[in-house]
Amino acid sequence: MLTVDIQLHQPYGVNSRLDLQARFDLRPGDCLGVMGASGSGKTTLVHAIAGLLSPSAGLIRSEEQVWFDAKQGIQLPPWQRSVGLVFQDGRLFPHMTVEQNLRYGMPEAEGQITLMEVVNVLEIGTLLQRKPGQLSGGERQRVAIGRALLRQPVVLMMDEPLSGVDDHLKQQVLPYIKQVIASFGLPTLYVSHVREEVAEIANEVWVLAQGVLRQPV
Amino acid sequence: MWALSPAELAVVLLSLKVAACCVLVLLLPAIAMAWLLARKQFWGYAVLDALVHLPMVLPPVVLGYMLLIMLGRRGWVGSWLYEQFHLQLTFHWWGAVIASAVMAFPLMVRAIRQALLQVNPLLEQAAQTLGASPVRTFFTITLPLSYHGVLTGGILAFSRSLGEFGATITFAGNLEGETRTLPLAIYSLTQSPEGDAAALRLVILSVLVSVAALLISQWLERRLLRSQR
Numbered sequence: 001m002l003t004v005d006i007q008l009h010q011p012y013g014v015n016s017r018l019d020l021q022a023r024f025d026l027r028p029g030d031c032l033g034v035m036g037a038s039g040s041g042k043t044t045l046v047h048a049i050a051g052l053l054s055p056s057a058g059l060i061r062s063e064e065q066v067w068f069d070a071k072q073g074i075q076l077p078p079w080q081r082s083v084g085l086v087f088q089d090g091r092l093f094p095h096m097t098v099e100q101n102l103r104y105g106m107p108e109a110e111g112q113i114t115l116m117e118v119v120n121v122l123e124i125g126t127l128l129q130r131k132p133g134q135l136s137g138g139e140r141q142r143v144a145i146g147r148a149l150l151r152q153p154v155v156l157m158m159d160e161p162l163s164g165v166d167d168h169l170k171q172q173v174l175p176y177i178k179q180v181i182a183s184f185g186l187p188t189l190y191v192s193h194v195r196e197e198v199a200e201i202a203n204e205v206w207v208l209a210q211g212v213l214r215q216p217v
Numbered sequence: 218m219w220a221l222s223p224a225e226l227a228v229v230l231l232s233l234k235v236a237a238c239c240v241l242v243l244l245l246p247a248i249a250m251a252w253l254l255a256r257k258q259f260w261g262y263a264v265l266d267a268l269v270h271l272p273m274v275l276p277p278v279v280l281g282y283m284l285l286i287m288l289g290r291r292g293w294v295g296s297w298l299y300e301q302f303h304l305q306l307t308f309h310w311w312g313a314v315i316a317s318a319v320m321a322f323p324l325m326v327r328a329i330r331q332a333l334l335q336v337n338p339l340l341e342q343a344a345q346t347l348g349a350s351p352v353r354t355f356f357t358i359t360l361p362l363s364y365h366g367v368l369t370g371g372i373l374a375f376s377r378s379l380g381e382f383g384a385t386i387t388f389a390g391n392l393e394g395e396t397r398t399l400p401l402a403i404y405s406l407t408q409s410p411e412g413d414a415a416a417l418r419l420v421i422l423s424v425l426v427s428v429a430a431l432l433i434s435q436w437l438e439r440r441l442l443r444s445q446r
Contacts, residue, residue, distance in 0.1 A: 050346050078345040091343035095361050095444075104357075105347030151347050 002026040002155045002187055006058035006068070008048055012039070020044055022213040024206070026155060026187035033202025034191045040208045042191045043088075046159045049189070050085050051078035062154050084148030084186070088160040090140040092132035092147070099128040102147050111152035113184060118146040121183050122176055138169035142176055149184060156180075157189040162197060170197075177201055221422075224393070225402070225415060229422060231310060232398040236378035238314045240371045243325050247370060250322075251329035252355070270323045280319055281387025288315065288388070312389030313396045317378035324377055325370035332366020333359065365438050372434035376427055399423050 005023045012018035020041040026032055036042045047053040049060060051067065054075060060068040067076045084105075092101050102115060119125045122142045132140055141161050148156060161177070162170045178201060181188050192198045198205050206215050221229070254266060272280055288295040288306050298304040306312040336359050344354040360367075382400040389396040391405060403419050406412030 052342055052346070078342075079348050079350050081346075083346055085343075085346040087339070087343060089339075091339055093340060093344070093358060104344070104349070107348070147347065 001028070001063060002049075003059065003061045004049060006048060006055040006060060008041075008044060008053070008055040010044070010053070010056075018044060019211040020048075020208075020213075021211060022208075024213065026189060028187055029185050030204070031181050031188040031190055031202045033198035033205040034189060034208055034213065035195055035198045035205055036191075036193060036208030038193055041211060042193070042208055043159055045208065045213065046085065046157050046189065046191055049081075049155075049157065050083045051076060051081045082152070082154040084151045084153030084156040086141070086144050086148045086156075086158040086161045088163055090132070090144040090164070092135075092140055092143055094132050096131075097128065098124065098130050098132070098135070098143050101132065101143060102128075102150055105147060105151035107152055111150075113149050113152055115150060117183075118149050121179055122146050136169065137165040138173045141165060141173055145177065145180055149180065149186075153186065155189065156184075156186045157191070159191045160193065162194075163192070174200065221418065222415070225419060227394060228397060228399060228402040228419065229426070231394070232379055233426070235310060235313045235317060235398055236375045238311075239317045239321055239378040240325075240374050242314060242318050243322060243374055244367075244371070247322060247325040247374075248329055248360070248367065251326045251333055251366075251370075252359075254326070255330045255333035269326055272320050273323045277320060277381070277383025278387050281316060281384035284316060284319065284384065284388040288312075307388065308390045308392050308395060310389070310395055313381075313385045313398055314378075316384040316388045317381040318374075320381050320384050321374035321377040324373040328370030328373055329363060329366045332363035332369070335366075336362045365441050368434060368437055368441065372430055375430055379423065379427060379430075399426075 003025050006021075008018070008020040010018055018041050022045050024032060034042055034045065044053060048055045049067075055068060055070065057070045058068070059066070059070070062082065066072070066074050067081050068074060092098075093104065096104070102118065106115070119128070122145060124139070124142055124146060127135060127139055127143065132143070135143065141164075145158070145161065158177070162173060165173060174197070177190075181201065190198060190202050195205075204215070206213055250269060254262075254269070285307065286292050288298070290296065290299055290305055290307060295306065298306070306315055340358055340362070341354050344358045345351070349357065379398075380400060381398070382404065385396065385398060386401055386404075391397055391401045397405065399419055399422070403416050403423070406416035406419065
């Protein structure tokens, strides 16, 4: 289970600042959808959990491991947090093949999620020897999801994974995302500004507005 | 007219050896310095940046003289090297390597730094979320995506070393068979009345070696970019 209870204050743009407050628990099988307008702090929240940003106060804990605790001064770096993060733009490594990308975050000891399983669920077996530059937008996002899964994370986070693909591709990739969440049962945080998309994927949708993440009444 | 004498051949081989060693000696420090300047902001950044680029604006003879003061037999570091290891850099081909390395350092740093700046830092961030430490991220993501800059920097350093004259003659001397590289040999030949034909041969050879280095670098760069697509 992932427990998040953080406050974050940081400059945003030229003259503004972002104040963010988020408190939630994610259990195995949960898929929490976070919806919010552009600039509401969705990516900031994801980055804070992944360790790419430091919250100002609060606590982030995964099972018994504390990732962040402002009071005790604990702040694990991103590479020590067991997070599978799918970025908006995929961020595949352009000099590696799809297979090398998939294997990049795999621990040495074989984990519960295998390469074969991921390749089958996401149907990317024919792409393994290609370079990211030879993939379509939808294929790239499927590979990015596979790469995040093979990290064997305790939590999967997807930050607007479909915002860079057109509607047609979106309809192609959505079933894969649902399939991944159903097959692997990882606690998942799905972030998007599109209400329908979040509603289709998540089993609970919260809204991030005015800097506070809330469950709609 | 066109056949090289054994002495001329030795000059060419010495120049190639000095240039190759110059690139090898510079590789690690240039990559480290380029990374520091491309990725970090710290107190004294502007001063360090200026120091790195100093050899580009200082007359080579001045640098050669500074090297002599520091690394010469009676220099601050040179005397210590001699006492401890019996190592003398002046009048030794390693002196020529050091002199050309100092001159070529900013060129190599600039090329690598430029390439590092083109690497998307978001890819490094992605690697870290996949469990890669900063060191692993550097060697698996940052550096491979900057290879073209390392290659360009290496070729620039190689070419600069082949053409290096002022710092080498001041610091390492003009010792036949030891520190007399191509430019020094051409200079020495132009000082003697019978040396014109030999000087011309070496000039042509210098041009050929430099053109070959550039062509090889362009070919390697094309291959590298193709392999990354």
